[in-house]
Amino acid sequence: MKILACYSNKGGVGKTASSVNLAYACAMSGRKTLLCDLDPQAASGFYFRVKPSKKLENIAFFKDQEKLLDSIRASDFENLELLPANLSFKDFDIFLDRMKKSSSRLKKALKVTRSEYDVVILDCPPNISMLSENVFRAADRIVVPVIPTTLSARTLEQLYAFFEEEGFSKKKLLPFFSMVQMNKKLHRETIQALRKEYKMLKPQVPFSTDVERMGVNRAPVATFAPKSAASIAYRAVWQEVEKHL
Amino acid sequence: MDVKIARPFVFMADLTVTRGQLQKKLPVDSSFTVMMEKGVKLTGHCIDTFDNLLLKAGKMLFEVNDTLMFVDLRAGDTAEQDVTGEWRFVDQLPDGPVTEELRKISLLRAFLPVGKVKLRFDSGLLLDDEQKTLARFRQLILKCGEKHLTLGVTAMLRGYTPEHQILVEILQKSGAQSCDSFEDLYRQLGIKDSSYTSKPDPGLAADTTAKNAAVTIISALLDVARQNEAGTAADIDSEFLHDYRVSLRKVRSVLSLFKGTFSVEETEVLKEQFAALMHPTSQLRDLDVYLMREEEYMEMVPESAREGIGLLFSYLEDERELALRTVVTCLRSEDYKIQMETLTRKFSKTKNLKNGPTSSRRAHEVGSKLIYKRYRKVCQIASGVNSSTPSSEVHQLRIHCKKLRYLMEFFAPFFPAESIGLLIRKLKKMQDTLGNFNDYSVQQHFLQKILKEKMDVFADEELTVSNSIGALTAMLHQKQLVERQKVEKNFIQFNSVETRNLFKQLFSSERGDAQ
Numbered sequence: 001m002k003i004l005a006c007y008s009n010k011g012g013v014g015k016t017a018s019s020v021n022l023a024y025a026c027a028m029s030g031r032k033t034l035l036c037d038l039d040p041q042a043a044s045g046f047y048f049r050v051k052p053s054k055k056l057e058n059i060a061f062f063k064d065q066e067k068l069l070d071s072i073r074a075s076d077f078e079n080l081e082l083l084p085a086n087l088s089f090k091d092f093d094i095f096l097d098r099m100k101k102s103s104s105r106l107k108k109a110l111k112v113t114r115s116e117y118d119v120v121i122l123d124c125p126p127n128i129s130m131l132s133e134n135v136f137r138a139a140d141r142i143v144v145p146v147i148p149t150t151l152s153a154r155t156l157e158q159l160y161a162f163f164e165e166e167g168f169s170k171k172k173l174l175p176f177f178s179m180v181q182m183n184k185k186l187h188r189e190t191i192q193a194l195r196k197e198y199k200m201l202k203p204q205v206p207f208s209t210d211v212e213r214m215g216v217n218r219a220p221v222a223t224f225a226p227k228s229a230a231s232i233a234y235r236a237v238w239q240e241v242e243k244h245l
Numbered sequence: 246m247d248v249k250i251a252r253p254f255v256f257m258a259d260l261t262v263t264r265g266q267l268q269k270k271l272p273v274d275s276s277f278t279v280m281m282e283k284g285v286k287l288t289g290h291c292i293d294t295f296d297n298l299l300l301k302a303g304k305m306l307f308e309v310n311d312t313l314m315f316v317d318l319r320a321g322d323t324a325e326q327d328v329t330g331e332w333r334f335v336d337q338l339p340d341g342p343v344t345e346e347l348r349k350i351s352l353l354r355a356f357l358p359v360g361k362v363k364l365r366f367d368s369g370l371l372l373d374d375e376q377k378t379l380a381r382f383r384q385l386i387l388k389c390g391e392k393h394l395t396l397g398v399t400a401m402l403r404g405y406t407p408e409h410q411i412l413v414e415i416l417q418k419s420g421a422q423s424c425d426s427f428e429d430l431y432r433q434l435g436i437k438d439s440s441y442t443s444k445p446d447p448g449l450a451a452d453t454t455a456k457n458a459a460v461t462i463i464s465a466l467l468d469v470a471r472q473n474e475a476g477t478a479a480d481i482d483s484e485f486l487h488d489y490r491v492s493l494r495k496v497r498s499v500l501s502l503f504k505g506t507f508s509v510e511e512t513e514v515l516k517e518q519f520a521a522l523m524h525p526t527s528q529l530r531d532l533d534v535y536l537m538r539e540e541e542y543m544e545m546v547p548e549s550a551r552e553g554i555g556l557l558f559s560y561l562e563d564e565r566e567l568a569l570r571t572v573v574t575c576l577r578s579e580d581y582k583i584q585m586e587t588l589t590r591k592f593s594k595t596k597n598l599k600n601g602p603t604s605s606r607r608a609h610e611v612g613s614k615l616i617y618k619r620y621r622k623v624c625q626i627a628s629g630v631n632s633s634t635p636s637s638e639v640h641q642l643r644i645h646c647k648k649l650r651y652l653m654e655f656f657a658p659f660f661p662a663e664s665i666g667l668l669i670r671k672l673k674k675m676q677d678t679l680g681n682f683n684d685y686s687v688q689q690h691f692l693q694k695i696l697k698e699k700m701d702v703f704a705d706e707e708l709t710v711s712n713s714i715g716a717l718t719a720m721l722h723q724k725q726l727v728e729r730q731k732v733e734k735n736f737i738q739f740n741s742v743e744t745r746n747l748f749k750q751l752f753s754s755e756r757g758d759a760q
Contacts, residue, residue: 048377049373049375049376050377051373051375051377070404071404072403072404073404073405074378074403074404074405076377076378218376
């Protein structure tokens with residue numbers, strides 16, 4: 001089983017859309033996939049119409065393997081299951097802080113899913129915290145959506161610096177451009193600059209109303225707009241990521 | 246009362262289950278909805294083997310125009326594949342998902358139309374208030390004349406077990422009934438009466454006499470043989486003749502193994518009669534068995550010997566034509582019909598047969614004695630088998646094992662099914678090696694016979710064929726030696742303390758620990 005995290009220390013970069021669409025592409029490639037929503041906003045679950053888990057509250061995520069497995073829900077798509085989040089996930093850092101070996105708790109908690117899935121995708125909340133350290137430790141690879149703007153470039157820089165400082169393997173990081181608007185000069189220039197500095201994934205996901213419509217359709221973009229540029233781009237990103245797993 | 250089911254619900258209903266019905270059966274306060282998608286109405290033929298192997302495995306096959314549609318009734322899965330032209334055997338179909346499934350059913354039996362049906366596949370979903378799928382089901386609606394049947398299965402989704410239970414309950418309230426076996430389905434649809442099986446259950450009472458058991462078993466076996474006559478004569482597939490011969494061979498085994506059940510004189514006459522009945526079909530069966538092995542033989546010999554094997558097989562095919570004609574003539578002859586009818590009548594009533602010394606003894610008692618005696622004989626021979634034991638003794642062991650197996654199968658209804666089933670399986674494992682050993686030996690003899698007596702038919706190609714026969718015989722001999730090595734090891738496995746104790750416990754009059 002491989003763990004793929006979808007992470008950015010900046011909000012609003014298309015993390016959940018990426019998690020949902022990459023999880024769908026992964027499942028469609030024939031891999032048994034679990035999308036694990038770590039974000040208390042529970043948006044991944046919303047996109048799949050799965051209601052927030054009631055049983056998996058507070059510390060249960062890290063302590064109760066049976067409850068964790070019981071909280072997994074089938075999506076409407078083959079090979080794709082979900083571990084929905086709930087509001088109590090906002091206190092993950094508090095729980096982790098109280099526990100021993102607090103930075104490897106997530107890896108330990110996810111061990112129970114190892115025999116069932118080929119890939120577990122983590123949809124992570126946007127901050128650098130105890131939980132994100134757990135994510136960096138547990139994940140085999142981390143996809144980082146980056147909007148080609150100055151602010152996004154700065155947060156990517158911060159992330160690499162953090163990895164350097166904390167001794168995490170930078171090879172795990174797979175940044176890719178998200179919400180790209182090539183008609184904007186700033187986007188074009190930022191892309192050019194960042195590609196020089198970092199090993200960005202080749203495919204880039206365009207800004208798209210189809211991705212926004214995911215909230216209305218409550219489904220991955222490939223299911224209702226399979227030929228859209230965004231859908232094709234997410235599939236291409238997945239195919240690149242797949243090579244690194 | 247509704248039963249709680251935590252697994253897919255396989256169901257049957259007399260009428261079509263509709264969306265409206267299901268929706269109405271949902272609890273009043275439920276926010277769930279049922280969605281259904283009706284499939285296209287199709288007309289085609291339902292297909293199965295003579296012995297309904299597909300249906301017995303919980304599968305159905307339809308040929309609709311130029312498409313084969315395969316349905317797994319328990320899993321709800323379907324597979325489709327294009328088909329062009331006539332076909333009867335799996336190896337006549339191109340590779341594809343249906344072919345793959347049918348390969349698991351039978352490579353030897355012909356797939357034949359069972360009847361014309363109208364069919365439709367529907368699928369349904371149970372959704373929550375956010376239109377999330379909570380449980381699914383599929384149903385196949387079959388119609389044949391006025392008869393109507395719905396077969397379906399639900400699919401459980403992870404994390405939605407209680408919701409699946411709701412779907413099961415509304416299906417049950419709409420007339421769907423749990424279905425474990427589909428074996429009666431063709432009859433229910435009125436498309437096929439026969440529920441043929443080569444191993445019928447004679448339905449023996451626990452306290453029945455040895456004579457009554459013998460007569461009942463023989464009568465059932467005769468019935469099997471008779472049901473295979475038409476298929477054999479029409480040369481539909483090789484299994485008709487195989488089942489025909491196996492049933493008659495078993496009749497002969499009953500006659501010889503149930504010693505003392507009938508009078509000595511009558512037993513002798515019957516044994517001769519049944520031997521004579523089987524005789525005209527022996528050659529055809531032998532040839533069928535060889536012809537099935539063509540591919541195997543080709544792979545066994547080097548490239549240089551394949552031409553000769555090809556010539557040998559084309560000769561065998563010609564011989565089969567002749568052998569088939571003999572069988573057809575025999576089966577269609579008045580003499581044969583009269584003989585079979587007479588025997589069938591004779592075995593229809595116990596009183597039609599003259600009593601022997603053990604006629605009135607309980608079958609259970611007779612069976613126990615015969616089985617235990619034969620078992621001890623098997624152990625006696627097998628325990629002495631080692632790498633230097635002559636082949637003739639290994640053949641003797643094979644024959645005793647076969648007789649033991651028949652005895653255990655005949656008397657199985659009088660013993661606990663689980664225990665006797667276990668012993669039969671253990672015995673079968675040992676028999677497999679012995680059977681292979683014997684097959685390789687018989688095949689070598691057969692080839693030698695051709696070499697000695699039939700080579701003139703190959704005219705100028707005599708040398709090519711004889712060289713190939715030489716190469717093949719050498720390979721068969723090698724294989725026979727390999728099997729020979731396994732006999733001793735297999736007996737050690739068969740002869741475990743548990744097996745010995747179980748044999749003793751079930752069949753010996755002095756029960757107890759066999760150690």
